[in-house]
Amino acid sequence: MDSEFRELYQEIILDHNRSPKNYGSLKDATHRLEGQNPLCGDHYVIYLKVEGDVVKDIRFEGKGCAISKSSASVMSEFVKGKKISEIDKYFELFKKIVRGELDPAEYMDKLGKLAVFAGVSEFPIRVKCATLPWHTLHSAIHSKTKEKVTTEE
Amino acid sequence: MASEHDVGSGAFAVGIYLTFSEFSFKNESISVAFQANPTELCICNKERIIVEAIKEIAKSIDFDPYRYRKDFPVLEQMIHGMPLVYLDNAATTQKPNAVINTIVNYYKRDNANVHRAIHQLGERATLAFEEARKKIAAFINAPSSRQIIFTRGTTESINLVASAWGEKFISEGDEIILTEMEHHSNLVPWQLLAKKVGAKLKFIPFTESGVLDFEVFERILSNRTRLVAITSMSNVFGTINPIKRITRMAKDRGIPVLLDGAQSVPHLPTDVQILDCDFLAFSGHKMLGPTGIGVLYAKINYLENMRPYQGGGEMIQSVWLERSTWNEIPHKFEAGTPNIAGAIAFGAAIDYLNRIGMSQITLYEQELTTYALNRMSEIDEIVIYGNAPERGGVISFNLGDIHPHDLSHFLDQQGIAVRAGHHCAQPIMRKLDIAATTRASFYFYNTKEEIDYLVDKLKEALKFFSP
Numbered sequence: 217m218d219s220e221f222r223e224l225y226q227e228i229i230l231d232h233n234r235s236p237k238n239y240g241s242l243k244d245a246t247h248r249l250e251g252q253n254p255l256c257g258d259h260y261v262i263y264l265k266v267e268g269d270v271v272k273d274i275r276f277e278g279k280g281c282a283i284s285k286s287s288a289s290v291m292s293e294f295v296k297g298k299k300i301s302e303i304d305k306y307f308e309l310f311k312k313i314v315r316g317e318l319d320p321a322e323y324m325d326k327l328g329k330l331a332v333f334a335g336v337s338e339f340p341i342r343v344k345c346a347t348l349p350w351h352t353l354h355s356a357i358h359s360k361t362k363e364k365v366t367t368e369e
Numbered sequence: 370m371a372s373e374h375d376v377g378s379g380a381f382a383v384g385i386y387l388t389f390s391e392f393s394f395k396n397e398s399i400s401v402a403f404q405a406n407p408t409e410l411c412i413c414n415k416e417r418i419i420v421e422a423i424k425e426i427a428k429s430i431d432f433d434p435y436r437y438r439k440d441f442p443v444l445e446q447m448i449h450g451m452p453l454v455y456l457d458n459a460a461t462t463q464k465p466n467a468v469i470n471t472i473v474n475y476y477k478r479d480n481a482n483v484h485r486a487i488h489q490l491g492e493r494a495t496l497a498f499e500e501a502r503k504k505i506a507a508f509i510n511a512p513s514s515r516q517i518i519f520t521r522g523t524t525e526s527i528n529l530v531a532s533a534w535g536e537k538f539i540s541e542g543d544e545i546i547l548t549e550m551e552h553h554s555n556l557v558p559w560q561l562l563a564k565k566v567g568a569k570l571k572f573i574p575f576t577e578s579g580v581l582d583f584e585v586f587e588r589i590l591s592n593r594t595r596l597v598a599i600t601s602m603s604n605v606f607g608t609i610n611p612i613k614r615i616t617r618m619a620k621d622r623g624i625p626v627l628l629d630g631a632q633s634v635p636h637l638p639t640d641v642q643i644l645d646c647d648f649l650a651f652s653g654h655k656m657l658g659p660t661g662i663g664v665l666y667a668k669i670n671y672l673e674n675m676r677p678y679q680g681g682g683e684m685i686q687s688v689w690l691e692r693s694t695w696n697e698i699p700h701k702f703e704a705g706t707p708n709i710a711g712a713i714a715f716g717a718a719i720d721y722l723n724r725i726g727m728s729q730i731t732l733y734e735q736e737l738t739t740y741a742l743n744r745m746s747e748i749d750e751i752v753i754y755g756n757a758p759e760r761g762g763v764i765s766f767n768l769g770d771i772h773p774h775d776l777s778h779f780l781d782q783q784g785i786a787v788r789a790g791h792h793c794a795q796p797i798m799r800k801l802d803i804a805a806t807t808r809a810s811f812y813f814y815n816t817k818e819e820i821d822y823l824v825d826k827l828k829e830a831l832k833f834f835s836p
């Protein structure tokens with residue numbers, strides 16, 4: 217097995233997949249959005265409680281592969297309590313890292329826990345798995361759509 | 370011994386899809402069962418006897434996949450340092466040298482447009498193109514090669530029927546019967562048609578074991594039913610549907626039947642006259658041929674009454690500024706320059722399959738599938754979807770709570786190519802309440818050793834993902 221593969225499925229990712237954080241729904245959500253990847257059937261709902269310009273709370277539920285589920289889980293921990301403008305910047309950074317457009321080594325501090333997804337860049341077909349929760353979050357916050365987002369833009 | 374090419378008795382439809390005209394039976398007592406009156410074979414316990422008999426014969430055939438593997442250059446490679454184990458044949462099959470060389474040689478020596486040029490190359494291209502049509506006609510025992518229309522594949526063939534036949538003969542309030550196990554390509558064209566003309570779609574459900582519920586079929590057949598469109602073999606469950614039984618029920622009421630043969634024609638001997646279907650769609654690329662070429666077979670009276678599908682060159686007889694008259698069938702339905710190399714290479718694929726013998730292929734795949742099902746069931750955590758008694762080499766499964774994408778990615782690391790996803794059958798996934806499955810699907814070049822390797826790696830995957 218390639219070491220790239222082991223790095224993709226490192227223990228942290230498998231842990232988050234087995235017991236995802238912030239899993240479930242949110243009764244007093246201010247934002248709710250479904251995100252799906254129609255090609256592979258991954259499907260999540262993200263619930264947000266936004267106060268002012270801060271994401272106070274977040275939950276997600278749904279089905280998908282280990283990469284998408286752990287990405288949603290890590291993302292939910294990462295964005296809780298952060299400002300929307302900050303989250304937007306991290307979204308841009310995260311996309312560039314998983315697409316292999318930036319070298320993660322240079323952004324380790326900034327990335328924090330998100331760095332575990334750097335290995336995705338070795339597998340272009342899995343990029344959409346990692347970014348699906350982020351796309352959904354982004355659209356939910358900016359309410360571009362009230363319905364669904366998909367990875368097929 | 371059963372007579373080898375006697376359509377009346379030696380060849381029979383088992384109520385399931387199989388026809389075994391070419392094969393000489395090793396076991397006398399089994400051959401007696403085979404010679405029974407085909408109409409009687411629909412009775413269930415007889416069907417069961419036949420299925421058991423086929424399994425018995427399958428055990429005794431002497432089929433060596435390694436003899437054929439060397440004809441497939443793609444199979445000789447390493448993937449991530451492991452020998453390629455290609456188990457995604459329901460999606461598309463690999464191509465033997467005979468097919469690859471046919472394409473190369475066509476472009477090197479004969480390339481020209483068909484039916485138009487009066488020069489040597491044009492003549493050669495036209496001859497080879499029409500020769501391919503004849504080979505395909507013979508392969509499915511079509512009465513005439515005029516009944517073979519070249520298309521891009523199963524999907525286009527079905528769309529052709531929906532548009533050229535459906536729009537003319539199906540109208541408001543009419544009903545089309547499909548099944549709940551259709552591939553999107555035998556579902557969406559009918560949704561579009563139904564919307565356009567105001568027709569209704571009705572569905573035969575499948576049971577837990579992945580077989581069609583005939584009680585419901587009986588109930589939903591009505592005097593408004595205009596078409597029964599059905600897959601002859603499921604690309605998810607592997608179920609071989611009892612086509613003969615379906616056509617008989619439809620014929621009793623004068624209803625035409627369309628078969629989506631994308632999965633069955635590559636793996637089972639096919640005789641459109643015994644099956645008595647009115648339309649049959651299949652794809653070259655799932656049976657050793659190139660992509661972008663497929664076939665629609667139809668009964669002559671349907672073809673003669675259908676509207677043209679697309680307009681353009683080739684399909685016309687005379688063109689004025691305001692109107693045109695149509696060319697003869699099959700050309701009426703083949704507008705524009707066709708996939709000439711593709712058709713000729715499809716013909717080469719048919720030659721290759723005929724050299725092996727479709728009955729041999731079916732029997733070997735039956736044996737391989739039984740072997741795979743047995744070996745895979747050793748794993749407690751495995752759930753296999755569908756366990757029809759009559760089934761082909763398509764196995765959809767889930768392993769513990771490992772998501773199919775993660776599993777197929779893991780297997781790819783070991784050189785194994787399987788499919789993960791909804792297999793273009795989202796309604797099936799919804800009914801099973803799963804997002805996706807992993808699917809292993811076989812062709813005659815697959816081996817028991819490959820299945821052993823798959824099973825080993827499935828066990829390893831369990832350790833990797835849920836230690």
Ligand SMILES: Cc1ncc(COP(=O)(O)O)c(C=O)c1O
Pocket residue numbers: 459460521522523524525552554555600602603604629631632652663793
């Ligand atoms: C049962 C079935 N029908 C139709 C199709 C569509 O075939 P094609 O994509 O060659 O048109 C497939 C192939 O995926 C299939 O398995």
